[in-house]
Amino acid sequence: MSAVVLLRFNESGKLQPSDTLGNLADLGTEAGIVAPSRVTAWTGSGRRFLQAGVTGLIAPDVSGNGTLLQRDATIQALISLTLSGATGAQTIIARGLNDGTASERYAYGLELEQQAGSPGFVEVRWFWQDEGGAIKTQAPGVFRSPGDGVELMLTATRRWESTSRVVVRYYVADELIAELVSPDGSIAGGTTGRTTIGARKAAGAYGRHLNGVLDELLVTDNELSLEEIRHTWKRLTEYQPGGVETFAALTPPGSVWAKNLGNDVGKRVKIVGELLGLAVAGAEELRALLLPDAAPLELVERWEAICELSASPGDSLDVRRTRILSYLARDEGFHLAAVQAALAGPMALDAGLVQLLEFTNTITDDFSGGIAAERWFDGGGAVWSTVAGELHAFAPAGAFVRPESRATPFLLASAEPGRLYVAAKLGPGALSTLPIGAFYGLVLHNRAANDWLWFGIANLGGDPTVAYRTAVAGNAPGPYAPLDVPVTDGPSWIRIASPQRASGGGGAALTVSYSRTGPSDGFTDVAITSAVPSSWAWAGFAITSDFEPLPEAIAVSFDDFVLHNADSDRPYLWYAFRDPTVDGRPDMVGAQRLVQKLKPVYTHAAAVMSKSVRCDDPRDGLCDQGPLGAL
Amino acid sequence: MAGASFVASTRGTFDATAKAVTLVTPAAVRKGDVLVALLAHNAADPRGSVPHGWTQINTQGAEADVLDVYARMIADSEPSSVDFHFTTVANECQGALVAFRGTAPGVLLEHAATVASAATTTLATAAPSSQQAINVILSVWTCAGSQALALPAGLTLVDSFSTAIVAARSMLVGYRRAGATGLITLGNVTVGSGTSSDVTSGRSFSFTVRDRLPVQPAALVDLVPGNIGLIGKDTRRVR
Numbered sequence: 001m002s003a004v005v006l007l008r009f010n011e012s013g014k015l016q017p018s019d020t021l022g023n024l025a026d027l028g029t030e031a032g033i034v035a036p037s038r039v040t041a042w043t044g045s046g047r048r049f050l051q052a053g054v055t056g057l058i059a060p061d062v063s064g065n066g067t068l069l070q071r072d073a074t075i076q077a078l079i080s081l082t083l084s085g086a087t088g089a090q091t092i093i094a095r096g097l098n099d100g101t102a103s104e105r106y107a108y109g110l111e112l113e114q115q116a117g118s119p120g121f122v123e124v125r126w127f128w129q130d131e132g133g134a135i136k137t138q139a140p141g142v143f144r145s146p147g148d149g150v151e152l153m154l155t156a157t158r159r160w161e162s163t164s165r166v167v168v169r170y171y172v173a174d175e176l177i178a179e180l181v182s183p184d185g186s187i188a189g190g191t192t193g194r195t196t197i198g199a200r201k202a203a204g205a206y207g208r209h210l211n212g213v214l215d216e217l218l219v220t221d222n223e224l225s226l227e228e229i230r231h232t233w234k235r236l237t238e239y240q241p242g243g244v245e246t247f248a249a250l251t252p253p254g255s256v257w258a259k260n261l262g263n264d265v266g267k268r269v270k271i272v273g274e275l276l277g278l279a280v281a282g283a284e285e286l287r288a289l290l291l292p293d294a295a296p297l298e299l300v301e302r303w304e305a306i307c308e309l310s311a312s313p314g315d316s317l318d319v320r321r322t323r324i325l326s327y328l329a330r331d332e333g334f335h336l337a338a339v340q341a342a343l344a345g346p347m348a349l350d351a352g353l354v355q356l357l358e359f360t361n362t363i364t365d366d367f368s369g370g371i372a373a374e375r376w377f378d379g380g381g382a383v384w385s386t387v388a389g390e391l392h393a394f395a396p397a398g399a400f401v402r403p404e405s406r407a408t409p410f411l412l413a414s415a416e417p418g419r420l421y422v423a424a425k426l427g428p429g430a431l432s433t434l435p436i437g438a439f440y441g442l443v444l445h446n447r448a449a450n451d452w453l454w455f456g457i458a459n460l461g462g463d464p465t466v467a468y469r470t471a472v473a474g475n476a477p478g479p480y481a482p483l484d485v486p487v488t489d490g491p492s493w494i495r496i497a498s499p500q501r502a503s504g505g506g507g508a509a510l511t512v513s514y515s516r517t518g519p520s521d522g523f524t525d526v527a528i529t530s531a532v533p534s535s536w537a538w539a540g541f542a543i544t545s546d547f548e549p550l551p552e553a554i555a556v557s558f559d560d561f562v563l564h565n566a567d568s569d570r571p572y573l574w575y576a577f578r579d580p581t582v583d584g585r586p587d588m589v590g591a592q593r594l595v596q597k598l599k600p601v602y603t604h605a606a607a608v609m610s611k612s613v614r615c616d617d618p619r620d621g622l623c624d625q626g627p628l629g630a631l
Numbered sequence: 632m633a634g635a636s637f638v639a640s641t642r643g644t645f646d647a648t649a650k651a652v653t654l655v656t657p658a659a660v661r662k663g664d665v666l667v668a669l670l671a672h673n674a675a676d677p678r679g680s681v682p683h684g685w686t687q688i689n690t691q692g693a694e695a696d697v698l699d700v701y702a703r704m705i706a707d708s709e710p711s712s713v714d715f716h717f718t719t720v721a722n723e724c725q726g727a728l729v730a731f732r733g734t735a736p737g738v739l740l741e742h743a744a745t746v747a748s749a750a751t752t753t754l755a756t757a758a759p760s761s762q763q764a765i766n767v768i769l770s771v772w773t774c775a776g777s778q779a780l781a782l783p784a785g786l787t788l789v790d791s792f793s794t795a796i797v798a799a800r801s802m803l804v805g806y807r808r809a810g811a812t813g814l815i816t817l818g819n820v821t822v823g824s825g826t827s828s829d830v831t832s833g834r835s836f837s838f839t840v841r842d843r844l845p846v847q848p849a850a851l852v853d854l855v856p857g858n859i860g861l862i863g864k865d866t867r868r869v870r
Contacts, residue, residue, distance in 0.1 A: 003862060006861070006862055008860060020862075040856050041856060042851045042852075042853055042856055042858055042860075043856065043857070043858050043859070043860040044856050044857045044858070045856070076861055078851065078860060078861065115762065115812065116813075117760075117813070118762055121762065121845055123812060139764035139809075139810050139811050139812075140764055140812060141763075141764070141765075142762060142763045142764070142812065142845040143845050143846055143847065143848055144844075144845050144846065144847035145847070146847055146848055146849075146850045147850075150850045150852075151850060151851040151852075152848045152849070152850055152851060153848070153851065172846065172848035173848040173849045175846050175848065177845065177846055178633070178634070178763065178764060178765045179633040179634075179765070180633075180764055180765065180808075180810070215860065216860040216861045218861045218862060232861065235859075236851060236858065236859075236860075237849070237851070240858060240859055241853075261854075261855040262854075262855050266855070267855075267857065270855065270857060271857075274858060274859050277859075278859060
């Protein structure tokens with residue numbers, strides 16, 4: 001942050017006012033305006049501007065770009081108004097003369113006006129010109145005048161976010177009186193433009209003269225925050241007067257010479273006291289503004305550097321503070337809202353649109369949303385679809401669905417070593433049409449070793465029967481092991497589970513269960529202890545036939561798939577998903593860096609723009625290191 | 632302070648037997664929010680007593696289109712709904728509940744305006760006056776018949792519905808930030824497709840909702856001038 005103009009108006013009445021910061025040449029007059037007179041004011045002296053006296057000041061920049069601000073800006077004034085007798089708008093400052101040239105367009109300006117229908121109420125408003133020269137007077141903040149001649153602190157801030165969005169705020173004393181969003185993001189002005197104080201020039205004529213006393217006027221090239229303005233106010237009204245009182249209180253008891261601040265000694269007491277107060281204010285400034293929840297821009301930049309966070313050019317101070325706080329708050333736990341807020345910046349999204357994908361070690365799918373392509377691997381050989389929330393499989397007559405074919409099953413990547421539990425519902429209506437030798441049910445598969453376990457309903461010689469069979473090491477499948485008498489039409493519920501005790505996974509023992517009653521009762525359990533492969537990497541559904549080609553079509557249905565891997569790593573995975581279809585220019589590299597800094601150490605996380613697994617992109621966090629991608 | 636902001640709304644349920652319109656408190660409200668109840672009825676059906684905890688802050692309109700406005704601030708314990716009763720219900724009654732944040736009921740309503748439209752396919756919109764640009768303009772239109780009402784540009788839809796418990800009537804509610812001071816001109820509402828088959832009569836109501844009165848700033852007072860002003864340190868840029 002830099003101040004670009006500071007007018008103290010503390011020069012002698014015989015001297016022209018000048019910019020303390022040296023960016024403006026000494027202020028003067030020209031035809032059409034008269035110099036305001038020097039008067040006593042709160043800081044010592046100010047200048048009285050009079051509408052009737054057509055007062056005003058004008059100055060060019062001393063150096064190129066000295067006072068030209070076309071984006072963020074703040075105008076702060078110590079001012080007293082004289083509304084009595086005043087009419088119309090009153091200009092505090094205007095940067096540009098609006099003479100029709102591009103270089104003299106208003107880059108910024110601030111004006112006041114008493115409300116026509118509400119005497120005593122004052123509007124304060126920004127104005128500037130766009131590239132076409134149209135004057136854009138902004139919606140005002142409104143305050144009640146404290147009275148003619150009563151000095152107050154007035155602040156107006158402007159934050160440029162885009163060519164169609166500017167945020168203006170108005171403050172009196174330390175109170176925010178209005179925050180408004182403007183579409184007037186086109187802001188003109190030129191490096192050779194001149195600045196007027198207390199009046200505005202347009203088409204060669206002065207007008208909109210100020211009627212009041214300007215004590216001090218400050219222009220900065222950034223948007224001052226509420227906390228900065230509040231601190232300035234407290235310095236002026238608490239710390240500095242407090243310093244004076246402190247120093248005066250140190251004088252000998254009973255002495256009066258230091259109590260009268262109007263005499264020579266008293267003035268010295270006041271000087272020292274003010275300096276004491278200034279030092280106190282400096283210390284209080286640290287306390288008030290150091291932490292990121294209230295830090296001004298330059299401190300926010302330091303916090304971002306410390307936290308290794310990046311900010312986009314259009315990020316407001318509030319957004320940047322929130323991002324830092326979210327980052328720091330991660331130590332307090334894994335708060336989704338904080339993570340969303342932190343990622344909103346690099347992902348160029350509203351926080352609510354940042355999708356955080358979390359998982360459990362149980363996968364359920366009722367197929368109400370169709371077949372999720374990222375989850376299910378279609379081995380081919382059959383047509384898989386969803387109808388009315390059920391998974392349907394169809395193999396036409398003549399199809400090749402021999403069980404030893406890898407092309408037949410329709411599989412889920414489970415890939416979780418250890419304990420396994422998989423269950424599903426077999427739909428009704430297929431048994432009367434299930435061809436002889438055909439099978440439909442659950443399947444476990446080790447794709448590397450070419451091991452198989454099928455469990456479901458097979459038509460064994462004309463009798464649909466609950467049965468299982470296995471194939472190991474790529475060898476031909478063994479015979480079906482029938483588990484029940486021939487079943488009649490109607491739904492069946494089947495499941496396959498390894499022992500669920502802590503060390504129960506991966507062994508060569510499984511239990512297959514079936515029920516004709518419901519998903520949670522009526523089950524008959526059968527242990528399979530021989531010729532059982534292990535290390536299942538896939539689980540899902542399959543239809544098969546021992547006949548080639550398929551003599552009759554197979555049409556069956558499934559539903560309510562449940563896969564539980566007790567030893568799964570999935571609970572330790574999360575993904576921050578940025579929908580690529582939403583507008584914006586995300587910084588995914590920055591988002592990934594942020595995710596890596598935010599994530600608890602025991603989790604695997606990545607910032608991704610696809611819910612499908614991408615195994616080769618470090619910028620997406622090498623998400624293939626997680627077993628299931630982002631779904 | 633950016634002024635009052637819209638939080639949520641609910642649509643009223645008219646029960647002719649109970650002679651009441653029931654308004655459910657929106658789930659999104661929290662303590663300190665202000666509920667504004669908008670009750671539309673025929674002047675021939677007088678309003679009943681004001682529900683406990685509510686304040687009637689305005690009433691506008693006449694004859695077939697009267698709108699009563701009530702307000703209440705959300706407290707620690709808030710009933711889930713409120714019934715607004717009428718003495719008679721010979722005509723359709725409708726209601727909507729709108730919740731604002733950052734408001735105080737005592738100074739809530741700054742200005743109200745209404746304008747009637749007869750036999751038209753374009754309902755005129757009442758122009759409210761706003762002292763502060765941060766105020767919210769809440770606009771309501773009611774008309775006879777089951778009509779699709781198109782919200783004017785610049786306003787955000789709160790609700791649009793028709794009911795016909797007794798006789799078909801329609802209600803449209805929208806809001807916008809004033810964005811300016813003085814008289815705020817709003818667009819008109821098109822009824823249905825704007826053809827002769829959509830002719831109706833109705834009324835527009837506009838309210839200026841404010842967050843608070845304009846503040847009067849504290850003054851810088853010192854009997855002896857000579858204070859350090861806006862910048863107590865040299866912050867000039869490096870040249």
